[in-house]
Amino acid sequence: MSAHTFQIYRYLKEKVVFFIFRFSTFINLFALVAICSFIAINGYSAITWEFLSSSPKNSMTEGGILPCIIGTSLLAGGALLISFPLGVCSAVYLHEYAGKSRFAKYIRLGVNNLAGVPSVVFGLFGLSFFVIFCGLQISLISGILTLSIVTLPVIISTSEEALRQVPSTYREASFALGATQSTTIWRAVLPSALPGMLTGAILGLARATGETAAIMFTATVFFTPKGVESIFSPVMSLPTHMYVLATAGTEIEKTLPLQYGTALVLFGLVLLMNLTAIIVRDRIQQKV
Template identity: 60%
Template structure:
């Protein structure tokens, strides 16, 4: 009798927990749908070929956002090119080579804490170190390096989890066949863990492309009608452009449709970047 009651209680508890989880997922999905619907309703009229292909005109009250799109793309993928190799290398060292102990626990605690640091702190760090001390100035390179530092903890964490998910039997079989530890990591562990590591790149691209505080001190400028000619030139970026139009523009109410249109394009660009990474991950998983 007691066993039946305990089984029934566990089933009820399981249904209650799953109901809470489904409710949370439904609320998040509904909130996302409302936000996107609001942006589409208010911004779709502003989005046309002129808006996507021309620079801003007349104190940014007319024209388009093409320099902003190009700048966001450069900053997002540039930061990933900087952070992804370093993040994977750090994860390999922490998981495969570092000895367990207090020092390793402190390092992992520091990485977890850095993942939660506000982006404005990274922006001030980039301003002090890359812009001023390294004398890179307000440029693409400063912004890319700052965003790379910002997303590095996320990539390290996801890469280490991907390495941890590779079964130990893979390593044991490779070592038993005479491969060295580095050969085992390079040819067995990394190919198996790489699809999971791309999850970190997806999260990193999403955060880097949508950051404002980290680039307003290091890479983004109020207005520039031309595309950058080198890594040492400043750029316009979609998040900072939205901030400028909404807070510091000369005619904020007049540019309201442009603000919503820019936000809509930013969401679409982030979605496109994530889609590319997701497709690459899916192909690697099928090959594996």
């Protein structure tokens, strides 16, 4: 093969590969726009002040979803409050202390496998351990603890990757000034890695907000007229509410606008949470 022919071959190969990448991106973008548009078109008519500020009534064929919004926010926020500190501490241990030891490799393997476990398995674990063994019953705290386990692998992986991106010169300069390893991690490494860690928190928050199977067995009920009384009381959530309306409602066809409206609110809630976390992350990154 001559040099000219080889250059043509490389040029064509590059064009084909970039075409595949662009086409894949277009397919994903088209699917996202199509799904969001479909939900918005079918659900916007249900979005009213009453829908957002009242409780379901008449066998959930009328009324609003305020208890569901509150329950979903508490479940996702509570899970993040537990899983983020634990995930960061685990990542710091794995990267800064354990390093490339055999024990650390086994832990990373377990974390990666845990990230691929279906959420229904986490739900069954939460049911057997938190609800039954620990005696927490179907409650907000059981759902929070279960969701914190669901989001933990993502946060550990992204936090460890963020620590890898911190230049080694930061650590070397800190050690040269006489700082201990713990001081170096706390003063030099963590502030630089925090924006990347918050990316993992955003991913974990999005997953926790949209979970259904993990909380169906541990935290949520179809309807509760009392709302959230304490962390030991059951709650309603947007994903579970949609599931009930679509599969177990008394008048499924009649509640179609409510189903799409609930999905639209859930999408907006996830978007709002993610935007808030992104703004916080960007502000922290500007200060670093």
